[in-house]
Amino acid sequence: MSWENYVRKVVPYVAGEQPKNQNVIKLNTNENPYPPAPSVVEVIRNFDCEILRKYPDPNVSALADILAQYHGLDSSQVFVGVGSDDVLAMSFLTFFNSGKPILFPDITYSFYDVWADLYRIPYECQALDENFCIKKEDYKKQNGGIVLANPNAPTGVMAEMSILEEIIAANPDSVVIIDEAYVDFGGDSCVPLIEKYNNLLVVQTFSKSRSLAGMRIGYAMGNPKLIQYLNDVKFSFNSYTMNTLTIAAGVASVADEGYFRENIAKVIMTRERTKLELAKLGFIFGDSKTNFIFAAHKTVPAQEIFEALRENEIYVRHWNKPRIVNYLRISIGTEEEMDKMLAFLATLLKIKRG
Ligand code: PMP
Numbered sequence: 001m002s003w004e005n006y007v008r009k010v011v012p013y014v015a016g017e018q019p020k021n022q023n024v025i026k027l028n029t030n031e032n033p034y035p036p037a038p039s040v041v042e043v044i045r046n047f048d049c050e051i052l053r054k055y056p057d058p059n060v061s062a063l064a065d066i067l068a069q070y071h072g073l074d075s076s077q078v079f080v081g082v083g084s085d086d087v088l089a090m091s092f093l094t095f096f097n098s099g100k101p102i103l104f105p106d107i108t109y110s111f112y113d114v115w116a117d118l119y120r121i122p123y124e125c126q127a128l129d130e131n132f133c134i135k136k137e138d139y140k141k142q143n144g145g146i147v148l149a150n151p152n153a154p155t156g157v158m159a160e161m162s163i164l165e166e167i168i169a170a171n172p173d174s175v176v177i178i179d180e181a182y183v184d185f186g187g188d189s190c191v192p193l194i195e196k197y198n199n200l201l202v203v204q205t206f207s208k209s210r211s212l213a214g215m216r217i218g219y220a221m222g223n224p225k226l227i228q229y230l231n232d233v234k235f236s237f238n239s240y241t242m243n244t245l246t247i248a249a250g251v252a253s254v255a256d257e258g259y260f261r262e263n264i265a266k267v268i269m270t271r272e273r274t275k276l277e278l279a280k281l282g283f284i285f286g287d288s289k290t291n292f293i294f295a296a297h298k299t300v301p302a303q304e305i306f307e308a309l310r311e312n313e314i315y316v317r318h319w320n321k322p323r324i325v326n327y328l329r330i331s332i333g334t335e336e337e338m339d340k341m342l343a344f345l346a347t348l349l350k351i352k353r354g
Pocket of ligand 1: 206
């Protein structure tokens, strides 16, 4: 038993369920309902497996270069990792070492406290206001770093750029991470602020807007010094995080901007239509600029709706947590999937109202 005293004990993050049953309408993990770009599929189909004999490029240069070009940055301002979870975890390890508490909202991506616990980083959660907005004053106190998802998850609420800039400017001694996993669905990106603030790290992902959650690609953008420090930690951990096939698929995705824009436009259109229909059914929600809607029903508890949907093979996400227990997070699926969900909800809520 003695070795067990010395184990790094952690309570792991619980990801949304990935059901084996393929018939499930899966609106629980904010995946994109459309396939990756045809050019990505072609790269994978025509991939020359012979090159797998060799190690991949540890600098992930091809992908860093095209991402830099896409965002109007230099390659030295881009760090690529195995999904944004990997990039964020690496960033916590690299930048949050002051011993002072890091700050993030009480309702946000529930991996932040897990990484903080894993690395023994103290943290203080700051309560969002009653509309789930951040209060900028909460982020102007002593801290060892700040991490904000914008738009936030699971609420879908976006903070104004001026508020974020004020927070970044007020914290020159801390790294401020803006997690933009959902920004492509209509949000404003902090990337233009990178040139102005050397303490800003912006993190994005291929998992949502690029339909590549299964490929695992995420990246951080910031001052070359931040990126160098991130690379130092990465190369002290695992030089070859990105495999050769993934790098090629990622490059093809960024190269096909037309498909990317089309894909996003479809998701946004379905989101806006779904909002109108959900409102008619008595749901209330904020003005989500993401690929999900965080909604509460005026009269029927979320738990009941969640369970009824689930029994009918429609999966959404529900957390038994204070303040959000009455909300459902519904990812935007195809038009057909949303129609099925809305039809089911209409019947269910009619029965409940009775
Ligand atoms: N940040 C936020 C806010 C998220 O919701 C997610 C998706 N679970 C991630 C980061 C991680 O996404 P990925 O690792 O697939 O890039």
